[in-house]
Amino acid sequence: DTAVSQTPKYLVTQMGNDKSIKCEQNLGHDTMYWYKQDSKKFLKIMFSYNNKELIINETVPNRFSPKSPDKAHLNLHINSLELGDSAVYFCASSPGTANGYTFGSGTRLTVV
């Protein structure tokens, strides 16, 4: 039974489109995150939610909008996709804000 699941695993789309990535965790964790991993494997935090409340909002273009309908779900919507948005997006969760994270398997986004 997958702990942190993301859909879709792969996403190929054209510039200018709007797309969403979904994340669900069944671990009962309170905190969820979105990270972006670039082609050089560097993981950078984008957003963090604790019990549906936004607690970290890094310097990310406002074309990216997270939504947490409940503490088990954190979705990421991206408007007007650009070539530079191509990356692997990871969702993660943790029991609190001072613990290690459990990551999903990633969504590989390619903008053409």
Add this chain to the structure above:
Amino acid sequence: QKEVEQDPGPLSVPEGAIVSLNCTYSNSAFQYFMWYRQYSRKGPELLMYTYSSGNKEDGRFTAQVDKSSKYISLFIRDSQPSDSATYLCAMRRNTDKLIFGTGTRLQVFP
């Protein structure tokens, strides 16, 4: 300068070797230190979690933190081909966001 520096490798070793992976950091406020392993096309998985300075051992893995030198290490004993992956160090201040190193790619050949 990045907050967390890590040699990207690749590091190539024969099976059975002792592997040493390292990270340096600049922020003395970091208190929690972690090592993650990431296989190709998979998400990172937590290997080791330590608080403040000292050593922690788990099977073939030993994590060391030297806060005075702002230096952390992960040692892998009796390395196996299945250990071939990218190893990411990560650290945080208290309840702040987790900051990752860029990862070191390790290849263990039979």
